[in-house]
Amino acid sequence: MKILYFAWLRSAIGMPEETINLPEGVRSLHQLIEWQKGRGPAFEKAFADMDTIRIAVNQEYITDDITLTGNEEIAFFPPVTGG
């Protein structure tokens, strides 16, 4: 699955995107977030306050938990500030 990071999340994590296999024990979006928090200090800090993070799965906003298959494009980013 492809994971994308934008704006300060990209800077905090230090990369714009990565391609990973669905990690062991991760079957849902919430589980993926918990897994992300365990990937070291930069991830732990970036994902500490999920109120400051928006999530898109396959380029659509997702606010509830959903099941993941491992083929998704998942993006994590701050609230948008365009316009």
Next chain:
Amino acid sequence: MKILYFAWLRSAIGMPEETINLPEGVRSLHQLIEWQKGRGPAFEKAFADMDTIRIAVNQEYITDDITLTGNEEIAFFPPVTGG
């Protein structure tokens, strides 16, 4: 005093403007309107329904009765339809 007519009022009365002296017995705007109605069939018909006529005195909208001195510029016209 100068009297101006616009749009269908101009067509109905047959002139865009006229200069007259304050008629005998006319001291107020309401009296002027009554006097206008007595100037013949075209005037009588044009001024029959004052709800369809707006009035400006010295280029400001007037809705109440006011005293006239004879030096005013008075305009009679339909509700505006610009824009």
Next chain:
Amino acid sequence: MITVQREVFDTGAEIRKMTADRTDIGAVVSFTGLVRDFNEGKGVQALTLEHYPGMTEKQLAKIEEEANRRWRLQGSLIIHRYGRMEVSEPIVLVVTASAHRGDAFAAAEFLMDWLKTQAPFWKLEEDPDGSTDWVSERQSDLEAANKWQQSD
């Protein structure tokens, strides 16, 4: 700024003039009113706009002042044409500039709504068969203007 003119205007050029050499403008709203080929279910091939020279300028200036009193604007412009104009020609232009979009949008809509009910212009419509009719006042324009009434 207000202008009453017979000539066609160019919306893009007017927007550019308002924003040229300015660094404090974040939002520009323009409204352009055009002659369209129908009105109240009837065909229209041209309009003639009659106005009251002198009073028109006074009323437009008052409306513009009121918009600048109500909102924080960095610029405002009203251009209104008179004379004969054919389908798809521009009739009226309002441009507002502000730091923030809310002020620019509200002021532009206010200017149009007030202008429609206060500025002494009258439209004479030409039908495709050449007959002419004075356009009647619209209830929806009165309602649009009323929503800006303030109690103070």
Next chain:
Amino acid sequence: MITVQREVFDTGAEIRKMTADRTDIGAVVSFTGLVRDFNEGKGVQALTLEHYPGMTEKQLAKIEEEANRRWRLQGSLIIHRYGRMEVSEPIVLVVTASAHRGDAFAAAEFLMDWLKTQAPFWKLEEDPDGSTDWVSERQSDLEAANKWQQSD
């Protein structure tokens, strides 16, 4: 129509394109958002707009469809730039065309309010001293977007 581009756009040219050869348009509203030299009390000398290619276009298309569902529009356009832009450069353009001004005004304001809270763009501000900061979400933008919520 929606366009996401790095290049500067010309508001006047876009308005002309939308109205060219049309006789049924009575009202055109444009909104142009520009880089201004201050934000939230701080000086700004440039912005860099980051976006999410692919999702940006999808979200803008959805927002435009929703505007066309809610109002009777004869045309609608969103252009949003990305990349670095200096003070007084245009960032975003919305143009709406309709038979009547009420629809054109409402749709343009709706497009901007939704775009501000839904389209995946992020602004990085450069201060006059060269330091950079990601712009924070604005409460007033959320409130502006909320006023368009429908119960159905």
